[in-house]
Amino acid sequence: MKNTHNKSQLPGELFLPRLVKLGWLPFFQQQYEKSAADSTPARVVGVHRHVYSVTQGDGVFHVSLAGRLYNQAGGIYPVVGDWVLVKEQVITTIFTRNNLLSRKITGGKSGRKAGVYDEQGIAANLDFAFIVCGLDRDYNLARIERYLTLAYNCGIQPVILLSKADLQQNPEQFVSEVEAIAPGVPVYSLSLYDTDAVTAVSTLLYPHRTATLIGSSGAGKSTLINHLAGKNIRQTQAVGKRVGKGRHTTTSRDLFLLPGGGMVIDNPGIREIGLSRQVTESTNAFPDIEALAGQCRFSNCTHTCEPGCRVLEAIGTGEISSRRLNNYIKLNNELDYTRERQNKSADRVEKERWQHISKKVKNLKNRRSQQWK
Numbered sequence: 271m272k273n274t275h276n277k278s279q280l281p282g283e284l285f286l287p288r289l290v291k292l293g294w295l296p297f298f299q300q301q302y303e304k305s306a307a308d309s310t311p312a313r314v315v316g317v318h319r320h321v322y323s324v325t326q327g328d329g330v331f332h333v334s335l336a337g338r339l340y341n342q343a344g345g346i347y348p349v350v351g352d353w354v355l356v357k358e359q360v361i362t363t364i365f366t367r368n369n370l371l372s373r374k375i376t377g378g379k380s381g382r383k384a385g386v387y388d389e390q391g392i393a394a395n396l397d398f399a400f401i402v403c404g405l406d407r408d409y410n411l412a413r414i415e416r417y418l419t420l421a422y423n424c425g426i427q428p429v430i431l432l433s434k435a436d437l438q439q440n441p442e443q444f445v446s447e448v449e450a451i452a453p454g455v456p457v458y459s460l461s462l463y464d465t466d467a468v469t470a471v472s473t474l475l476y477p478h479r480t481a482t483l484i485g486s487s488g489a490g491k492s493t494l495i496n497h498l499a500g501k502n503i504r505q506t507q508a509v510g511k512r513v514g515k516g517r518h519t520t521t522s523r524d525l526f527l528l529p530g531g532g533m534v535i536d537n538p539g540i541r542e543i544g545l546s547r548q549v550t551e552s553t554n555a556f557p558d559i560e561a562l563a564g565q566c567r568f569s570n571c572t573h574t575c576e577p578g579c580r581v582l583e584a585i586g587t588g589e590i591s592s593r594r595l596n597n598y599i600k601l602n603n604e605l606d607y608t609r610e611r612q613n614k615s616a617d618r619v620e621k622e623r624w625q626h627i628s629k630k631v632k633n634l635k636n637r638r639s640q641q642w643k
């Protein structure tokens with residue numbers, strides 16, 4: 271590494287302001303002060319198999335990961351946005367993260383055993399998760415709710431960006447619809463042709479906040495990054511031209527410093543948004559349903575058929591749509607399932623699931639045969 275600042279130089283006039291511009295916080299400073307004197311902090315801006323791009327604010331350096339970290343249980347790998355300590359071109363420490371946006375990748379795909387899942391880190395130490403959703407065929411309320419659940423379960427503030435607003439005559443109508451399903455979440459509509467909206471988004475990041483952009487492939491994430499950066503730093507591609515395996519134009523995760531301050535992380539489009547719960551006491555993506563659920567007659571109400579269910583009552587009056595309730599139940603079942611998996615062996619959960627299903631089928635058969643008697 272070009273810079274070999276030692277610890278005594280760190281609070282120095284040159285080095286510290288550079289790190290602060292990259293999102294350095296007292297939380298990391300405290301960790302740094304407890305670390306070995308001969309290594310220097312840097313932020314990870316790119317991950318490419320076994321090579322990591324890091325910066326200290328003046329250019330990008332390529333470094334590798336210490337074998338000791340590879341060999342720790344399950345391997346501990348840096349993700350984009352991580353703060354690390356570097357010594358002689360090797361990452362020796364990954365600082366404890368402020369937060370980590372991660373998703374579950376379920377089994378049955380890419381050669382993984384069915385039912386077994388992995389946790390995939392997307393980005394770390396974030397101020398916002400920008401959920402990008404196009405106002406074209408991409409527009410889907412249930413998917414937005416899923417992204418919100420993902421962000422909240424990782425303890426990250428979501429912001430919803432409705433891109434391609436120029437394709438709609440009345441984009442404000444979509445903003446209102448999304449605001450209704452995302453209470454308290456900022457919602458913006460954006461377009462290639464509207465610089466004001468891009469400026470509004472960039473002020474969220476000022477002076478040194480970090481956001482990661484998540485959304486489907488073709489939603490316009492890289493296009494927005496180019497607009498925020500004021501130049502074409504990312505390749506973009508028309509949705510219609512994406513064929514076969516090359517559907518994702520962006521294939522790597524990279525962090526960019528914006529000219530006006532702040533940082534953005536571009537990601538490949540996400541196809542599978544497996545939910546993971548990291549923080550237990552988080553804001554929920556469904557505060558309206560949760561508030562009503564607290565008033566149901568039974569504390570363990572499933573809001574499917576119980577008498578005195580306040581949620582079903584709200585469905586009846588149109589206060590809440592049945593689409594939203596179905597998605598709430600679905601996402602919660604998924605979270606319960608993954609949480610159970612964390613506590614029990616995979617085989618046991620699977621066995622219990624099948625026992626539960628066969629019991630249900632048996633009950634159904636009994637009920638049917640009684641009906642015919």
Ligand SMILES: Nc1nc2c(ncn2[C@@H]2O[C@H](COP(=O)(O)OP(=O)(O)OP(=O)(O)O)[C@@H](O)[C@H]2O)c(=O)[nH]1
Binds near residue numbers: 434485
């Ligand atoms: N009409 C219109 N098209 C847009 C807008 N923003 C992006 N697009 C187009 O949408 C297509 C996809 O944009 P990208 O920025 O490559 O999408 P992406 O989300 O980065 O996709 P991946 O990298 O595959 O995840 C491109 O052809 C863009 O020109 C917009 O505001 N209006």
Ligand SMILES: [Mg+2]
Binds near residue numbers: 491492505506537538
């Ligand atoms: Mg892209």
Ligand SMILES: [Zn+2]
Binds near residue numbers: 563567571573578582
């Ligand atoms: Zn209920």
